[in-house]
Amino acid sequence: MTKPRAIALNRRTILAAAGAATAALAAPRILLAQAKELVVGGAASHKNFVETIIAPVVEKKYGCKIVYEGTRSLVNLEKMQKNKDKQYLSVVQMDDPVMIPAVAEGLLEAITPGKVPNIAALKPGTIHMDGMWVNYLQPWLGIAYNPKAMKTAPTSWADAYDPKYKGRVILPSLQNTEGLANLFMAAFLATGKPMPEAQKDIDAAFKKLVTIKPNLLTAYTQMPQAYNLLEQGEGFMISSAISQVALERKQAGAPVDIAVPKEGIFAMPSGVALVKGGPQPELAAAYINEMIGPEVQAKLSSVTFSLPTNKDTPVPAGMPTNATMFGVDWKFVADNRPDWVKRWDRDMAM
Amino acid sequence: MKLRAPSAWRDPVALLALPAVVYLLVVYAYPLLWLLMKSFSGPAGLTLQPYVAFMSDPFNWRVIGNTLRVAAWVTVVCFLIGYPAAFALARAGTVMQIVMLVSIILPLSIGAVVKAFAWQIVLRRDGIVTQIMMGLGLWDEPQRLLFTETGLVLGAANIFLPFMILPIYSVVKLIDPRLSEAGATRGATPLYCFTHVTLPLTLPGVVSGIAFVFSLSVSMFVIPSLLIGDRFQTLSTLTGRSFLLMRNEQLGSTTAVILLALAVAIVVGSTWLAGRLGGKT
Numbered sequence: 001m002t003k004p005r006a007i008a009l010n011r012r013t014i015l016a017a018a019g020a021a022t023a024a025l026a027a028p029r030i031l032l033a034q035a036k037e038l039v040v041g042g043a044a045s046h047k048n049f050v051e052t053i054i055a056p057v058v059e060k061k062y063g064c065k066i067v068y069e070g071t072r073s074l075v076n077l078e079k080m081q082k083n084k085d086k087q088y089l090s091v092v093q094m095d096d097p098v099m100i101p102a103v104a105e106g107l108l109e110a111i112t113p114g115k116v117p118n119i120a121a122l123k124p125g126t127i128h129m130d131g132m133w134v135n136y137l138q139p140w141l142g143i144a145y146n147p148k149a150m151k152t153a154p155t156s157w158a159d160a161y162d163p164k165y166k167g168r169v170i171l172p173s174l175q176n177t178e179g180l181a182n183l184f185m186a187a188f189l190a191t192g193k194p195m196p197e198a199q200k201d202i203d204a205a206f207k208k209l210v211t212i213k214p215n216l217l218t219a220y221t222q223m224p225q226a227y228n229l230l231e232q233g234e235g236f237m238i239s240s241a242i243s244q245v246a247l248e249r250k251q252a253g254a255p256v257d258i259a260v261p262k263e264g265i266f267a268m269p270s271g272v273a274l275v276k277g278g279p280q281p282e283l284a285a286a287y288i289n290e291m292i293g294p295e296v297q298a299k300l301s302s303v304t305f306s307l308p309t310n311k312d313t314p315v316p317a318g319m320p321t322n323a324t325m326f327g328v329d330w331k332f333v334a335d336n337r338p339d340w341v342k343r344w345d346r347d348m349a350m
Numbered sequence: 351m352k353l354r355a356p357s358a359w360r361d362p363v364a365l366l367a368l369p370a371v372v373y374l375l376v377v378y379a380y381p382l383l384w385l386l387m388k389s390f391s392g393p394a395g396l397t398l399q400p401y402v403a404f405m406s407d408p409f410n411w412r413v414i415g416n417t418l419r420v421a422a423w424v425t426v427v428c429f430l431i432g433y434p435a436a437f438a439l440a441r442a443g444t445v446m447q448i449v450m451l452v453s454i455i456l457p458l459s460i461g462a463v464v465k466a467f468a469w470q471i472v473l474r475r476d477g478i479v480t481q482i483m484m485g486l487g488l489w490d491e492p493q494r495l496l497f498t499e500t501g502l503v504l505g506a507a508n509i510f511l512p513f514m515i516l517p518i519y520s521v522v523k524l525i526d527p528r529l530s531e532a533g534a535t536r537g538a539t540p541l542y543c544f545t546h547v548t549l550p551l552t553l554p555g556v557v558s559g560i561a562f563v564f565s566l567s568v569s570m571f572v573i574p575s576l577l578i579g580d581r582f583q584t585l586s587t588l589t590g591r592s593f594l595l596m597r598n599e600q601l602g603s604t605t606a607v608i609l610l611a612l613a614v615a616i617v618v619g620s621t622w623l624a625g626r627l628g629g630k631t
Contacts, residue, residue, distance in 0.1 A: 167494055173580035175595045218497040218579035225576055228467065234474045234496065338596045346409050350497075350581045 036064040038283045041079060042093030044070035050093075053299045058290050064283055073098040080107040080275060090278035091287050095177065096269035096330045097337075099133045108132050109274040115285040118292045118310065125267075125327045126309040133273035136291045137300060138307040138325065141181045141266040142258045144241030149233045153259040157185045160239040161212050168236040169215040170226050174344040179219075180333060181240040181266040183209065183340065184326070188263065195264070195326045202340060210347050219348060231255055242268055247305035247318070264324030270306070382610075389603035400604040417584040418612065420502060421568035425514075427507040428563045432514030433556070439515065440522040454512045462509055466576035469505040470496060502578045506567050513562040521555030550627075557624040561617045568613045585609040 042050065047070040055066040073094040080089060080102060102108050110131040113119050119127065119134060126135040143154045160169045172179035187205035188198040217235045220226040223245065229235040231254045246258040272291060274284050290296050294313045301308040302316035315321050392399050404410050439450050472478055473495040483489040495501045525548065533543040571586045585605050592602030
């Protein structure tokens with residue numbers, strides 16, 4: 001016991017040192033700032049829309065400066081864990097599955113209507129664990145397809161199982177978040193139960209999912225590769241594709257489109273939360289309030305090809321307006337995912 | 351006065367290795383030690399339980415089999431292509447040699463990701479391999495090569511080939527071509543000369559080439575994830591995922607240690623075997 005512990009302590013010391021080094025590097029920026037400053041942690045890929053859409057609105061209204069630290073969700077979680085006694089992040093934008101451990105470790109502060117009035121206008125199903133985090137967007141999952149290879153668009157999630165697409169279907173790996181949709185949809189197709197019930201029947205899901213194997217071109221972990229295969233016509237469809245990615249490719253002129261299957265579409269994670277004990281709490285609440293307010297929502301949803309979560313914001317053109325939106329029970333996912341990935345490895349192996 | 355060879359410890363030249371030693375201690379030995387400790391530590395102290403659990407799952411034996419089989423095939427393909435290529439390189443004229451060296455070394459500067467994407471174009475159903483095979487009448491209809499073991503071996507062999515050619519080349523260029531001629535004048539057939547003169551002399555290069563290619567391909571992570579995908583697990587893809595996705599440090603360190611042990615055993619074993627074979631002739 002003693003030896004491993006000594007190693008663990010050493011490692012922790014090194015991590016702390018690394019944290020201190022990062023802080024030291026970031027310090028000059030903080031010292032230079034005269035106005036109020038708010039540090040937001042989030043995904044690196046969100047940097048663009050935060051800095052061009054959200055930050056200008058908040059900065060103008062509150063006379064502050066937004067500093068966005070873009071990285072991965074898990075790194076944001078680690079930043080909060082390491083600085084638990086003296087947080088420097090005020091707001092975090094992370095995937096819903098990562099919010100769950102953050103809540104469990106007491107790193108987040110509940111978002112209440114008192115602090116963030118716009119929370120009252122959010123769609124049902126977008127406020128989680130009594131306001132510990134909310135969804136500021138709903139990127140959605142449908143079926144991406146190559147319109148040159150498929151003359152008629154897929155209409156159902158069951159199309160991916162059709163024998164005429166032998167070797168032409170691309171699935172995301174279950175280790176990719178977008179891969180979960182196939183599992184839940186397989187259970188839904190196999191059992192015919194309503195989705196909230198069906199998504200708990202993982203055994204039925206796998207029994208259905210293995211029948212797709214003859215149709216599989218590959219199960220990807222790297223998304224650009226999947227689009228490459230689709231656009232080259234080697235693959236015909238990506239069953240369970242993120243709206244934002246598919247529609248960005250379409251806009252860029254690639255032979256890609258996304259279909260809204262008749263059963264419905266899935267909401268992808270996009271959470272925002274207040275950091276407990278973070279600096280500038282009022283400003284942090286104001287940032288989230290603006291983020292889910294109608295003005296920012298309208299711009300944000302059209303730029304990101306996602307659905308707004310504020311119910312007073314019109315759905316941008318080209319987005320599904322009356323499709324059934326399936327929510328995902330992220331707590332259930334967080335508790336069981338390692339076992340599912342294990343089974344996926346075994347059942348879906350070549 | 352008699353000159354005395356300084357002992358290895360007092361030789362100031364040994365200090366030249368200091369930066370390398372410090373560097374390796376920090377970035378290699380320490381993490382490795384951490385990995386080993388992690389894989390043997392359980393809630394109640396030192397334990398073999400992670401290894402027992404891993405080995406008692408038949409799926410994991412398949413993973414080990416996948417890892418070793420692919421690495422062995424890649425090594426074989428690299429050797430079959432690389433060995434003659436090393437001779438061509440060593441015996442080529444100056445200009446030709448430079449051209450060949452550049453064409454072997456330059457592709458190393460292109461990342462594995464880019465090459466993997468290129469292989470995707472080559473191997474796809476309307477790709478050049480299919481066209482050749484159908485043109486020759488060997489295939490009646492396009493076959494899927496992408497995301498198959500064959501595709502993975504072909505792609506990985508392409509990426510690791512320089513690591514086979516260069517060590518063999520460095521040995522071949524030192525062999526005096528007159529040795530074979532001398533053998534011939536004594537009545538040896540070309541085959542006899544090759545197996546009894548040339549091959550034993552090139553063995554050190556072959557051994558390092560095999561060690562390089564095998565260790566690289568047994569531990570490759572990006573190439574299988576791009577060329578064969580998630581449905582074919584190897585020890586390194588399993589390790590990567592345990593750390594990056596499942597946050598299961600114990601499983602990750604266990605698979606990493608098994609991979610390391612297998613790779614070291616095979617590399618050391620083949621070196622020893624080659625030494626014995628070389629010593630006999």
